[in-house]
Amino acid sequence: MIFTVSISSIQKSFSTLVKFCRYPLILVFALLFSQSCHLDVSPTLLAKDGVLDVRMANLSEDTVNLIGKWEFYWNEFLDPKQISPTNISYLSVGVPWFSQANEDGVDYPSFGYASYRLTILLPPKTEERETYALLIPVLHSAYKIYANGKLVAENGIIGKNDTTHKPSFHTKIIPLIDINQKVDLVIHISNFSHKYAGIHGIIRFGKLEKIIQVWNEYHSATCIILIFMGLLSIYHALVYAINRSEKNALRMSFVYLGILILSATLTETRILFNFLSDDYCIPLFRLSRVGFVIVLYFGGSVLFSLAQMRIFKKMLVLLKIYSLTFLMVSLLTPIKHLALVSYYFEFFSVIFVILGLISVSLALYFQRKESKLYFFSLLLAVIGGIIDVILISNPNLGFRPMGLISLYLFIFPQTLGVTFGLIRVYKRSESISKELYKRKEALEKKVKARTDELEKANRWKANFVSLISHDLRSPLNSVNQILDVIDFSFSETSEEEKKKFLDICKTGVTQSLKMLEQLLDVSRFDAFGTKLIQTKFSVNDLLNEIIESVEPLATLKGIRIQKDTPIEAEIIADRTLIGEVFKNILTNSIKYSYLNSEVWVGVSYKGKWLSVEIRDRGLGMSEEQIHKLTGEENIKSTPGTAGERGTGLGLQLCNNILEAHFGKLRIKSVLGVGSSFEISLSKSTKSVLLVDDSGNFRSDLAEVMRRNQWIVIEAGNGEEALSHLARITPSLIITDLHMPGMNGISLIHEWEGRRNQNQKIPIILISSDAPLSGGNSFLEEEGLETIVSAYFSKMYKAEDLCEQIEMILM
Structure with missing residues (x-):
């Protein structure tokens, strides 16, 4: 039993360890794989006693590193044509001479001058003319290179003291012309400006085209890195600008700026040195130290802040x-001392790297935010630095140092950490915004309900006062007076007069009933807001019904109604209210037309609009009268050509109804000639049922969709939406998810259960809870992915939401 528990515990611990270390293990394996590939494609040949035999090398496929033991002549500029020098000693190249000892066991100093010599034995010459070349890295000094006794290149000005010496940090490609069986290389080097001296970089030898290819690869990689570092610096600065609490983002912006400087001055191409002349060599060298300081300080600030401990705040002051x-040392120290001083500063900077590793380790122990990423990235950077030290000290291993790759291993995970922090802030902000939006909707509902009640009361009061104060009171007063007369002299009044008085009373009551009927239309349309019961219907059929109902009134005045409807027009609108518009205008035309005249009714299409025009020959109106009729002020009605009376509310009601349908009424009139009334209605059959309990959101979205030629049918809840769907089949259904009573999902399932098979309507679900992107997962969870076309957030602007909806339907 104990044994089983122990095995289980070991397995669990091992799984936890693997999961914990999965990211660094992947990186380590990737690095090992890249290094192993390097061994296969770059075989290393070593020079022995100043001779390098490359006769068996395949120089058509690869280049050769000129490493191993070269002849070395300290404090001597060897005659390149001298065949048998006397004081020969040998020195390894690929490492600086100050780290190697002479025959007496004494290390060479950094400052001085010397000559290197190497004989390269070449493969047998082919029939093709072959051009070889050398790729010379930065040697942190000045040099001259001779090939077979001829000067082929020089860099800077060599000298035997610091007054005659002028350094240059350029890299060079040196073609070697007319080379046969061997190359006798002699390199004169002087150094009085840098800690690292001699051939401490790796010189490459090969055919010219391969050397150029290698150079282009290095140069392109450096340019890409520089651009990438610049973009990352700007990115982190923008992250800080967006969220000022992310101070690490600002620090990382400076870290990337420092790495940008280091990449431009310390990578193998030394791109800035190559772009500029030797006059800028020393300033650029100082600039590289500045880049190192920037990376050290701001990178250390990031690491020391992770542990959130007081002791590391003190360390930050020390840093x-x-x-x-x-x-200050980098900027002000004389150049002959700068290399040595900066070397020791760089060496002691390792202390802060170790302190940073301790800080991150403590942060990992206390489970601080993003501590894993920082711990493994710093650990890998330290490992990369140790590997570099080993490779620089032992160039014969055949590996190239990783250089700034170690630093990249440190900064990329930090970029991930900052980005993850920004994502968390964004999600938190989105969550807070959703909560605020919900509260705003709830408050809007309360305010809207109260406002609607007050507006309803005010509208009712205004309509009743207007009606009683003008037309409604007059006929009832007349009826009351006539009844008083009949009652006073009933016995003395003849039957004929009684009949006449009763007809007058009946006419007055009929007029009052007509006015009350119009008032009820106003109350249905106006007192409860825009309650449109929209259906798809034929305009021609509706006009026929209206004309038939007013025909007796026209016949009494001898007026002919001429109809010109050459098209069959169908629209989506409230049939009853549009019929009220037609009836009001047609009745008015008959009312104000001369006896035995003509009223013309025509239907036509004008662009995106359906036009219904009614023209009469009658009294006509002035511009002032038209303005009053279409305005909001209450006016008294004008008697018709046969003394007819009206409410004075007809055209105001028509305008309100057409406005709710986003239609228009245009009036043209000439006094004494007649009037023309043009009713314009949208001919679009692109309709949407918009279901949302938030009046403000619904009205905003409806307004935008109507401007985009949609016929919008509004509903405040699921029950109301179903009643609309019983009368009309819209082109699209947009429904809110959260509604009182029947919510959006219940509405969708209820409609799916009721609809006919041929009533397949696209459905779009909206909600303040919906993410700004990636809402399909919610539809899959609810089993709606085959029913609902999309799930959108209400956080979008109405214009953007409408645009996304129309893109879904395209």
């Missing part, structure tokens, strides 16, 4: 002092 001192 600031150290970095400022290093910066």
